[in-house]
Amino acid sequence: MNLIVVGSGIAGLSAALHAHERGHSVTVVTKGSLGDGCTGYAQGGVAGLYGPDDSPALHAADTLTAAAGLADPAAVEILVDGAAERIAELIARGVAFDRSADGSLLRGREAAHSRARIVHAGGDATGAAIAGTLVAATRASDVSVVENAFLLDLVVTDGTARGVRLLIDDVSTVLEADAVVLATGGAGHLYSHTTNPEGTTGDGIAAAIRAGAAVADLEFVQFHPTILAAGPAFLVSEAVRGEGATLIDDEGRRFTLESHPDGELAPRDVVARAIARRAAEQGSPVRLDATMLGAETLRRRFPTIDRVTRQRGFDWSTTPIPVTPAAHYLMGGIVTDTDGRTTIPGLFAVGETARTGVHGANRLASNSLLEGAVFGARAAAALALPWPAASDTRPVAPPAPVSAARNTHAVPFTRAALQRLMWDEVGLLRSAEGIRRACDTIAVWAAQPLPLQSIADHEDANLLTLAAATATAALARTESVGSHHLESAIAPVLETV
Numbered sequence: 369m370n371l372i373v374v375g376s377g378i379a380g381l382s383a384a385l386h387a388h389e390r391g392h393s394v395t396v397v398t399k400g401s402l403g404d405g406c407t408g409y410a411q412g413g414v415a416g417l418y419g420p421d422d423s424p425a426l427h428a429a430d431t432l433t434a435a436a437g438l439a440d441p442a443a444v445e446i447l448v449d450g451a452a453e454r455i456a457e458l459i460a461r462g463v464a465f466d467r468s469a470d471g472s473l474l475r476g477r478e479a480a481h482s483r484a485r486i487v488h489a490g491g492d493a494t495g496a497a498i499a500g501t502l503v504a505a506t507r508a509s510d511v512s513v514v515e516n517a518f519l520l521d522l523v524v525t526d527g528t529a530r531g532v533r534l535l536i537d538d539v540s541t542v543l544e545a546d547a548v549v550l551a552t553g554g555a556g557h558l559y560s561h562t563t564n565p566e567g568t569t570g571d572g573i574a575a576a577i578r579a580g581a582a583v584a585d586l587e588f589v590q591f592h593p594t595i596l597a598a599g600p601a602f603l604v605s606e607a608v609r610g611e612g613a614t615l616i617d618d619e620g621r622r623f624t625l626e627s628h629p630d631g632e633l634a635p636r637d638v639v640a641r642a643i644a645r646r647a648a649e650q651g652s653p654v655r656l657d658a659t660m661l662g663a664e665t666l667r668r669r670f671p672t673i674d675r676v677t678r679q680r681g682f683d684w685s686t687t688p689i690p691v692t693p694a695a696h697y698l699m700g701g702i703v704t705d706t707d708g709r710t711t712i713p714g715l716f717a718v719g720e721t722a723r724t725g726v727h728g729a730n731r732l733a734s735n736s737l738l739e740g741a742v743f744g745a746r747a748a749a750a751l752a753l754p755w756p757a758a759s760d761t762r763p764v765a766p767p768a769p770v771s772a773a774r775n776t777h778a779v780p781f782t783r784a785a786l787q788r789l790m791w792d793e794v795g796l797l798r799s800a801e802g803i804r805r806a807c808d809t810i811a812v813w814a815a816q817p818l819p820l821q822s823i824a825d826h827e828d829a830n831l832l833t834l835a836a837a838t839a840t841a842a843l844a845r846t847e848s849v850g851s852h853h854l855e856s857a858i859a860p861v862l863e864t865v
């Protein structure tokens with residue numbers, strides 16, 4: 369079978385390598401260079417190395433709890449049951465996860481995990497180690513690679529995905545295939561402040577929406593609690609809190625215990641909201657106090673964070689550092705079954721692009737690299753299987769357009785204006801009225817034709833599509849759950865990143 373994989377993070381490259389190893393002819397298409405994207409930035413690690421007091425069942429229970437009751441237990445079981453094999457595969461491909469002096473793999477802990485079960489590499493450079501290894505494996509294989517190719521649209525013929533239309537060197541080009549895997553990541557650049565690298569603009573999800581694929585759970589956007597509140601967004605891994613660091617306010621008080629008995633290790637959405645509220649109350653960022661870990665541990669365990677914080681003028685071994693939340697991960701996406709199949713025959717989605725059901729309303733830390741590896745491999749295996757009956761996979765209409773615009777005074781559309789609107793109205797702390805305002809403004813913008821000349825223009829159009837779908841989904845969910853949190857009195861989220 370001829371397969372096109374769009375995207376080259378852990379999910380895309382896992383799908384590509386597995387498909388290639390199963391005898392398929394594979395082309396990986398990627399927007400920048402192979403391995404660009406979110407995977408390389410992941411600090412925490414891969415969840416799923418179970419010690420004697422731990423098990424896949426406990427990991428599943430933690431995943432379901434963090435998901436606020438909205439994860440699919442069957443999908444979660446597949447995720448955790450696949451962990452051992454996928455971690456072993458990454459090691460076999462050459463990922464040097466950190467080990468203790470006796471050679472055993474080290475296990476880290478992060479928020480909402482009841483056990484230390486996260487493997488990491490280079491201390492806090494796990495994603496870079498994985499991306500480097502998978503890129504090298506891909507380049508060493510017969511997988512064809514097309515870099516600097518922007519996904520314009522899916523080619524769908526008679527209801528079946530048959531390829532992709534790409535923009536390469538300003539020329540629109542069609543690549544045909546028997547099946548397409550979308551692995552283009554999330555859409556962090558919907559927001560003014562995000563941990564995601566440039567280019568994370570929801571291109572695959574927007575293309576799938578245009579093609580009529582079902583999407584779901586787009587209202588569930590995860591905000592990482594601890595971004596260094598100085599300079600360009602830089603993530604300070606949750607693993608730092610897993611090692612014992614605390615969050616303190618201006619009075620030096622640990623305030624997260626007021627929100628949850630697990631304090632700093634409560635689910636990510638709870639911690640992020642507690643930080644935003646306390647920062648708004650005191651009018652300055654809260655601080656992450658890692659001083660108790662000592663300079664030597666901080667340098668060894670978190671070399672990247674140690675380097676960047678020092679470059680930005682902080683000695684975190686002696687002084688707590690200012691932190692603030694930023695958009696980090698999209699729990700929703702293109703609806704798939706547990707083999708990555710979407711509602712369009714021939715179209716698969718894996719990784720953050722997909723809504724497999726494993727994250728519900730809030731993703732558990734370090735489950736994203738695991739998801740990419742597990743479901744990337746499963747999608748490759750499913751290529752040989754017959755597509756399920758049409759009744760299960762019928763394409764559905766794209767999300768209903770946002771309401772007819774009531775607000776005729778919207779500022780002109782720019783990416784920055786959209787990001788600001790989403791940050792203010794469909795962000796960490798939301799209100800029904802604010803979401804409605806966002807819907808109205810987005811409707812005004814969506815009614816005006818956008819220029820579609822450059823890649824940036826196409827990205828803007830994709831972000832607008834995603835914003836409309838996200839705001840519509842948020843409006844439809846009238847109760848707070850997980851990362852979708854409605855408050856009547858909204859505390860401003862500090863603009864400190």
Ligand code: SIN
Nearest residue numbers: 411412605606733734
């Ligand atoms: C982190 O290191 O805090 C991020 C890990 C994740 O997003 O799962």
